[in-house]
Amino acid sequence: MSNRFDALLQFARQYTGDPQLTPTLISGDASFRRYYRGAGLVWVDANPQTEKNHEFVRNAAALHACGLLAPEVRAVDYRLGLLAVTDLGDIQLINCLDETSVLAWYEKAIALLPQLGDVALALEPFDELFMARENAIFPEWLLGKHLQLLLSDAEQRLLDDTFACLTANNLAQPQGVMHRDFHSRNLMVCCVTEGAPVPALSELAIIDFQDMVMGPLSYDLVSLLKDCYVRWPDAVIEQGMQLGFEQLSQTGLLGELDYASFRRHADLTGMQRHLKAAGLFTRLYHRDGKSGYLKDIPRTLGYVVDSCQLHGATYPVLAEFGDWLVRRVLPGFAGTVVEGKGQ
Template identity: 40%
Template sequence: MPKKDPRLAELQHWLTTGLGWRVERLAPASADASFRRYFRVWRKGGSCVVMDAPPDKEDSAPYLKVSRLLESVGIHVPHVYESDLASGFIVLEDLGDVQYLSRLQAGGDANQLYGDALNTLARLQINGLEAAQQLQPYDRAPLSRELGLMPEWFLERHLRLKLTPEERALITVTFEFLMSEVLDQPTVFVHRDYHSRNLMVTPANNPGVLDFQDALRGPIGYDLASLLKDCYIAWPRAQVESWLRAYRRAVQGRDLDVGVDDQQFIRWFDLVGVQRHLKVLGIFARLWYRDGKSGYLADLPLTLDYVLDTCARYVELTEFVRWLELRIVPRVAPANARVLARLPQRNATPTRKAETKPKPKPKPKPKAKASQSQSQSQSQSQSQSARPRGAPNDRPQRHVVLKAT
């Protein structure tokens, strides 16, 4: 017998009694890395999506505030039709179920899709300067909190690593360097999760933008790093830098005048990307150990690869990347295997953002640098020495690197 779902019953009651709707059909739409769930509701006249955010676990007020701010500067977010903060229900425009990630993995036009995403981001950063003043600052306090997730959840909990005083000192020095670099960047409206699972392919005003409730006023490079160093899909370094240069030219000389050359802009992008990916390593581990969501562990290798690749490019991070190579890299695959061995097969499916199947194999156009089994073998053979340096597509892979067409 299926378990009772009190929240679902409460939602159905709210729709039929509170709003007076005649619901023809209601089905799960997606879940995310929080306690929120989404249901697609069909009624006469079409469909909509209802967010279920239990008020004892999620505060939906920031979602409504940021939604209004984004709409005011022309960003395509789901329009809010109805809301009940006390109950934790919000009725939203249905943007469909085609994520950027699934379209890209199916061989979609990357230049077109990323062109749209970068144009939308430029519009947000240029037109959203005034709106950003209504957001909390992405200053030292949240940056430090986020970086602290990496040693707590990824190193100590997931990898079961007992850090020495010398290692803790190295981590502290590295984190201080990263925060200093990040805080030197111009500040803009920052979405904070602007990536392929939160961008929906839409027939007009593409893309639709989701999961924006944690927006802050912060570094210009942050959302660019979220998008172009996506934890779920990888692109060759040359392609990423080409997109970055085009973006800088697009915003240069407008209201958002970054006032730096390509080299400095790329440095901003790279170093805020390291901060983000260190945070994400901690978050992905925490999602399993605290929330029971194992699927994100599969994305740890790519996330760590971004950190290794970028740190190898900056002399200030040489000691840190050597330590990662020697102490951290060899432990990731065994730690993931330990978790997966404990899971019933039915629970081992990765948790995904929307109702798409877990990462399908790319069509012939995108190419993987190595198969999963090849990559594991390479990783084991390299565990006692530093791996080849260079862009992610230049060294052994555990993930797919796509080429824009």
């Protein structure tokens, strides 16, 4: 047994009073966290050197306070990075989705966004400096480390101008609390009754919320609809965008913003997120030895190309950037297998 598992075992047995308890491994994830189940709880090994445990506990309490379903923290050892949280089951939303049910499920997820956007928390702003740190991931890890591309001065200017455009877009729109990773793998389906999960008889719980910040309110909606792990038909994305706009507008969070402006904001916000995500996927491979995310890069960059083509007339720099991605970057992933829409 590892030293960390020994510590978790002692933590779990001390909290439950059961000297025989031995939690069983559920899974790890894209971070360095590991999850175990036992005695009706989930036990989390979250090394404090890499994980945001104070933020997780704080944010969990705030989500519960505003009526959102999320893991409830029952015990925590901040020094060792060990937590006991309530068990929300094993059903991720992504495993319930198909082309006949996706809109009904997404309607439930989108209904959470007004509450989430208005959570009472003093959070770090998703400002220019924050985005600069994120924007550096794509050129460092995907362009440099993975593809070994040496950018010309003109290419570097194009990259800088593109990120400047996307940063200005994110700062110019209505702001609120954003999850930053609101998608179908971070929403758990909790069934109200026994049987196969259906939207009408299920609730959605939010997980992986330790990285919440204050930023553009379109961010979580576009994270959900333009999912890095599954792509839906454009009609599904459009209906979801309209529904999200209506939900956020009805609560006053968007002020006087009209739908056309909101949709443009969301598409460009998605671009900034997807470029960061593509960089993270290559970092997970080269730094952390996790290759499973490489297959998601063509899909993720495909969203970027689509938005560049859609908004290139309004933002010429994006038209040029989209062409450059197609010519210089996507060929590097030509052998990667990507599932089709709805898969």
